[in-house]
Amino acid sequence: MFSFYQTIAENWSDWWPRLSHAAWITIYVTALSFVVAFAIGLALEFMRTRSSVAIRLTAQIYILTLRGVPILVVLYLLYFALPGYGVIISALTAGVIGLGAVHGAFLAEVFRAGLRSVSPGQREAAQAVGLSPFQTFSLILFPQAIKIVLPPLLVGFISLLKDSAICALIAVPELMLAARAIMAETFLPMHVFVLVGVFYFGIAFPASLLVRALEKRLTRGSTNKSSLETGDILPVARLDGVGR
Template identity: 35%
Template structure:
């Protein structure tokens, strides 16, 4: 086991680095898309609401692997080149953005309507009201489910191995193909995912506990 750990560590750490980079980029992309979808869904513009709703329902109703395959192979089908990393980031961002959008929408709608009215009385326009009054309150409301969605995204990065990216799971598979011992190798892979996700989960629980005590 010690020998397996020593020989496998460089590849697993390399895969872990790719997973972390992929996760960070997808979290940023998914959050921006989700926030945009939530703002459109919460607006009074009917075409914008329809577009945002179609986007949300389409990707929430389809597997993430189909989204990734469509982007990676679909772009090539139309004569354009896209590398695996870019396809992974775009696929995960678009897919998770649909879920994140619903989290943000629920948070925006949870802010009392009176906040908008008070801001208008104070002479603030809608954009300033949203950025300075509504969004900060929304952030506090959506933090736990939002972090939960981020954790789901981190675990979904393992699916990128299906299109050939050498992230953490793919590197684990290559080690198994070379030396065998799947239980030990995949146990190490699972442990690395746990090391990433568990501290984030505990941090959210800590934040929730502090907020409960303050309230």
């Protein structure tokens, strides 16, 4: 065991700069992909609440399709297939779009569960005071649902972080690609990949603590259940100038 750590210590000066740079790229790809997935998931759930059958069907087809297709297939389509049609994007861009597109379909289900948990009286009260569907969604339903969906959103973020390793297969210079390069040079796969696992944990664990702290902050002093069930949204509605 001592020799295991000794080998890592001997190569640390070479491995650390390469892996730390790759780790920042992993964080960058994960953060951008999560923003894309968040926006797509929220848009899809908003589409599923529309009265238009075509809009609802479009959102449902997207969700069912992207949830059933491996991420690697989507990445290959973006990076290798699109150039055949004259559309050329970088590996990094393909990775962000591909991860965001697939995980957006999963986050849509997370938002669906959160929004469905909000009392139906909230939507009815919003309509009664004249709020538009978008205002109802953004001002009334979403602020309440976000407190509920924070834990599963964290799970989605960590899952996306781990899935970002697939981007190495389209030459995104993230942690796994750097690890494979070092392994090919040193023939020390155990040492390299254990160290990479530590890097991934070092990214995921602080993110977990941050979201938990945010969750406590959002729930501190929040409206109790009984007030939510009564449909008390008028103060929020007045912020938009409605109902005055």
